[in-house]
Amino acid sequence: MSDSTINAPASLAAMPSKRTIDVVNAGLAKRYRAEKRFRIYGVTAIILSLCFLTLLFVDIISKGYTAFWQTKVRIDVHLDPEVLQGENLQTADYPGLVKKSIRNLFPDVQGRKDRRLLNGIVSSGAAFQIRDLVTANPDRIGSTVQLWVPADDDVDMLMKGHMPRDVPEDERRLNDKQLAWIDQLQREGRLQKTFNRILFTVGDSREPELAGIMGAVMGSVYTLLITLVLSFPIGVATAVYLEEFAPKNPWTDLVEVNINNLAAVPSIVFGLLGLAVFLNFFGLPRSAPLVGGLVLTLMTLPTIIIASRAALKAVPPSVREAALGIGASKTQMVTHHVLPLALPGMLTGTIIGMAQALGETAPLLMIGMVAFIVDIPGGFTDPSTVLPVQIYLWADSPERAFVEKTSAAIMVLLAFLMTMNALAVFLRKRFERRW
Amino acid sequence: MEASQTAVNGAASATASQLLVDRSHRETIGQQFVENPRMTCRNVDVYYGDKRAINNVTLDIGSNEVIAMIGPSGCGKSTFLRCLNRMNDYIDICRVEGEIRLDGQNIYSGEVDVVPLRAMIGMVFQKPNPFPKSIYDNIAYGPKIHGLVATKSETDEVVETSLKKAGLWEEVKDRLDQPGTGLSGGQQQRLCIARTIAVNPEVILMDEPCSALDPIATSVIEDLIDELREQYTIAIVTHSMQQASRVSQRTAYFHLGDLIEVGTTDQIFTRPGHQLTEDYITGRFG
Incomplete structure (x- = not known):
């Protein structure tokens, strides 16, 4: 492919009698073939992924709807x-x-x-x-x-x-x-x-016919509330400071590199950190949504920070210049003009982070949220479990009846996730400003 | 193309009567100083990192005059303009040396705060950049953050007078609540000018305000600049030599970071004193 494109001008020079249009026409069929091939690759990829998605849904729903x-x-x-x-x-x-x-x-x-x-x-x-x-x-x-x-x-x-x-x-x-x-x-x-x-x-039970997921749902709700309340403001504030106010020096570079590294740390490591710091050092209660939320905040922060910084970077410089040009201070420029424009992107990043947190199991095992808990948690410090951990527990149970419960719990988790994403799309549409 | 035509005619009559300063001469020639200046720039150097973008510029900007800055791309005219209200502050690698005074006060001294400075020296940018808000909010924003207006009726009044001064009132008075970004390019630029004069500055800097506009919108803005001159001092960077000759009283010609020549617009376009100026206005380059 590349050979022919390199050769074309050379042959053109060698044969001045040949018109450009003839050369272009000669290569046209090949170009269209390449384009068609590329489109086929794309469509195949989409169909393949849709097939897998359908397979997943059909499998889960067919197993779980009877529950x-x-x-x-x-x-x-x-x-x-x-x-x-x-x-x-x-x-x-x-x-x-x-x-x-x-x-x-x-x-x-x-x-x-x-x-x-x-x-x-x-x-x-x-x-x-x-x-x-x-x-x-x-x-x-x-x-x-x-x-x-x-x-x-x-x-x-x-x-x-x-x-x-x-x-x-x-x-x-x-x-x-x-x-x-x-x-x-x-x-x-x-x-x-x-x-x-x-x-x-x-809540959960040893008897499949008496087992419910309300305990896990409430546990997830409390855990995610803590995560959202902590990680969104901290993440946005960090992103705004790093992007808009921080001087460019080796220290901020170091911070930036480490945030990117943290995003790639396996989540179970955050669980161990939570066990060592929140449970053993600060003595917070075991199995509590409060600690789960804190651990998931640590895990979610890098995602939110990186997405928020990207959203801030995407705000056109002309808006900043316009604000500064009529004498807005830097803080006014950020809060009045840059943040509102970056908010949709920040929300998207937050929802991605929250969806990750919702599906996270490993770090929560470390802080004891894997315990068998029958009661529905009534607060942030009550022992509880979360949806993915409940799925893990049920999938591990020997009774035949827990198979359909597991699939049903997965459906509830997916419904949860889709609701969150729908909310995110709605919020983004509301805050988006047309140019 | 019409531009170079007139310029060539003007220059042709000039070369006969006068000896031009050689191309290698990089000291500024012409009338850098005026009586009763609003802004004075002395020995201004601007560096981007190690690279020197502006070299020892000394220039006065008089009260109620329109001074045009012309020159080929990359000559530093925009950089110099942005130094006048410290818009370069936010470019990390940019460093300004020398002295720029507004009414005698050095704007680069430690005591001067950029916020009130920019309220005194407004700026209009190359690309119209209204806020993605309503027309009303676009104008009202400046007066609000500076505390120039206290009540709704005062704000209404500022919005109306600013839009009237910018010649936009008749076109938008029925749709002040609609987004400023929905206006045409020329209207957007006049909205930006109205936004700037709503703060009632003393000096207005314009960085190629018409480069994104069609000739009709351009002529509307040029008329506007002429009217605004009665109240404000205006420094305008332009690539169009006709525009410089139409709107300005004085013209400064920049070349590769040097201020080559300053003079009345009439003199620069008819009897340039420097070979480089003549090359530029006759269309030999740039």
């Missing part, structure tokens, strides 16, 4: 006044009530082993559901209530078709007897798949 439904069993619970006596409403024998109601459905099941299997059809969460009902409405003690309670995760898996029936009994988690009971319940209309509210309202 948004949950199998429930209708049981008739008699709120026995003898069991539920005045003071000990919190500690009464609710599991006993559940067992009794199930036994009433299958009066002919006898034997300890079979009864235990029978009880296993309903989740242990049913007892908590009754407890909550009773504590909220003590006046209903003595009556019989109809309740939809979560089924055990194995029943759930069977109902969703994730557990094949046609394999030998000893390869199944539900034996033939249990299958018969389940079929009977279904015939009686006592089994139903409803929207899985548990997934979105509670």
Whole structure:
């Protein structure tokens, strides 16, 4: 290619009779071919990446969409006044009530082993559901209530078709007897798949049917709030100082080089730093969103600083000259003219940094946010976990039912991410000024 | 092309009557000094790093005059203009030596603050550069930051008078809230001039204000410069020799960092005293 372009003028000089237009026309087809080839490369690249993206989404959604439904069993619970006596409403024998109601459905099941299997059809969460009902409405003690309670995760898996029936009994988690009971319940209309509210309202659990992501979502929200509140102002202030005010000398060069280096430091190193400094030296609480936010701030700052500096550099010098020319001080020039123009770019950088922080797992493992935490955190110092760590924990769990939960959590994380990006696009459009 | 035509005619009549200073002579000739000057520049040197961009320039700028600075590209005329309100301060490698005084006060002395200095010496740039804000805000910004206006009605008045002085009022009075960047090039440049005079400076520096404009917009701005001369002192850098001859009373010719010749515009274009000046105005280079 390059040879022909170099040769063209030479041959032109050698043969003055040949007109430029002929030479150009001769090479034209080749030029167009090269252009077409280049376009094909680009389109191929885009199609390929779209294919992978589709594959990813199809895989996650096909695995995870069933997690948004949950199998429930209708049981008739008699709120026995003898069991539920005045003071000990919190500690009464609710599991006993559940067992009794199930036994009433299958009066002919006898034997300890079979009864235990029978009880296993309903989740242990049913007892908590009754407890909550009773504590909220003590006046209903003595009556019989109809309740939809979560089924055990194995029943759930069977109902969703994730557990094949046609394999030998000893390869199944539900034996033939249990299958018969389940079929009977279904015939009686006592089994139903409803929207899985548990997934979105509670924290983690060892029982898949009782596990929710609200704890992780709130943990992520608190952690990201800390990260945003700290890293945006610090990052923007650093960028403005370095770009607009700092003298150019070896010191500022050193600072600049180190900021670029920090952007490339593996995130787990920031986790170790957080462990050593925030937990061991300052004694901040373990597993807390506060510390997670601080660590992620350290990790996000270089990204925000670099993006903000690029945004400041992109502000045309004519605007600066105009402001200085009518006597604005440097600070006025920056705050009145340069910052508003650079803000959209800074916001983009911040959102990229925040998206990184949202998806970060490794540094948070170091500061203890990987713990099994059932409660939804209520503040910045409550122990909690975050969405990506929750995904990691669930992916690590052996129960079949956690597979769909993992995919569902990934979907929630992606939804979170897309919402953030949409917000960023919206903010950028709002602050953008037309020239 | 018309430019070199008139210039050639003028120079032809001049060469006959007078002996020109040789090309190698780099001391300034002509009338560098005026009575009652507004700005005085003495032995000004400007360095970019080690490179000397302006070499020992001594020049007076008189009150209520328009002084044009001409010369080939890279001769230092823009650099010199930007020294007059210290716009070069923000170029790290730029260093100014010598003395520039505004009404007797050395603007490069330690006590002088650039903020009030630039309120006294306004500047209009080559490319129209209105702020990406409304027309109203473009004008009101300067008076606001300097505290020249306190109330909305005062601001309204400054905006109106400035736009009227810049000859833009009739064209924009109904759309003051629209962005200044939406105006045509010539209107934008007049908006920038209005923005400059809203601060009520004493001197206005113009760095090739018409180079991005068409001839009609140019002529509007030239008329404007002529009117503004009654109130302000104006230093204008231009590449167009007709423009220099149309708008200015005095002309300074720069060549490779040297101030070669200063004189009344009439004299420079009809009887240049220096061979380089003659070469330039007759179109032999530049």
